[in-house]
Amino acid sequence: xxxxxxxxxxxxxxxxxxxxxxxxxxxxxxxxxxxxxxxxxxxxxxxxxxxxxxxxxxxxxxxxxxxxxxxxxxxxxxxxxxxxxxxxxxxxxxxxxxxxxxxxxxxxxxxxxxxxxxxxxxxxxxxxxxxxxxxxxxxxxxxxxxxxxxxxxxxxxxxxxxxxxxxxxxxx
DNA sequence: TCACGGATTCGT
DNA sequence: CGAATCCGTGAT
Numbered sequence: 001x002x003x004x005x006x007x008x009x010x011x012x013x014x015x016x017x018x019x020x021x022x023x024x025x026x027x028x029x030x031x032x033x034x035x036x037x038x039x040x041x042x043x044x045x046x047x048x049x050x051x052x053x054x055x056x057x058x059x060x061x062x063x064x065x066x067x068x069x070x071x072x073x074x075x076x077x078x079x080x081x082x083x084x085x086x087x088x089x090x091x092x093x094x095x096x097x098x099x100x101x102x103x104x105x106x107x108x109x110x111x112x113x114x115x116x117x118x119x120x121x122x123x124x125x126x127x128x129x130x131x132x133x134x135x136x137x138x139x140x141x142x143x144x145x146x147x148x149x150x151x152x153x154x155x156x157x158x159x160x161x162x163x164x165x166x167x168x169x170x171x172x
Numbered sequence: 173t174c175a176c177g178g179a180t181t182c183g184t
Numbered sequence: 185c186g187a188a189t190c191c192g193t194g195a196t
Contacts, residue, residue: 044179053179063192080180081189087179100179111180153179174196184185 003138010071010090014097017090018045022146022170023139028117038104044151045166047097052161053154056096066125067096074126083111084119145171
């Protein structure tokens with residue numbers, strides 16, 4: 001147990017990685033040494049520039065740059081001026097895609113998750129394989145079952161993209 | 173340099 | 185249903 005995930009899982013495409021990250025343990029270590037361990041219960045996949053729901057659909061900008069990096073990095077951004085949303089970059093270099101952590105057992109909702117983990121701008125580009133303040137470990141269960149649903153809050157992307165079943169929820 | 177609006181949440 | 189609250193993005 002307490003085994004940190006290796007590069008393999010992050011090198012996959014976002015849709016596959018989003019399913020596999022369910023049930024894994026998100027670990028946040030604070031400066032005072034205390035740790036929070038939250039089981040990932042809900043994810044969403046954002047896949048490439050052609051995905052109009054993905055921020056990278058606007059091309060490579062200072063904000064989306066990290067999505068073009070190799071999988072295993074952290075992409076955080078501020079939404080509605082209040083919440084830092086946590087995303088895990090996946091796939092090979094120069095193929096922008098990421099998995100949004102939409103909820104954990106300790107905090108339902110992406111905004112609450114970011115609040116729980118006390119995320120901020122400094123986590124942009126953090127390496128999950130070498131960071132000493134945030135990483136992901138193997139979970140307890142092996143027989144993970146999940147439910148699929150359309151992604152939330154991206155109506156503007158049009159029906160083709162907003163209706164894709166790229167939202168994954170861990171079954172109880 | 174400026175105006176716009178968002179991968180949300182909470183209270184009315 | 186609407187306010188809170190800020191900065192990246194694209195237009196001026």
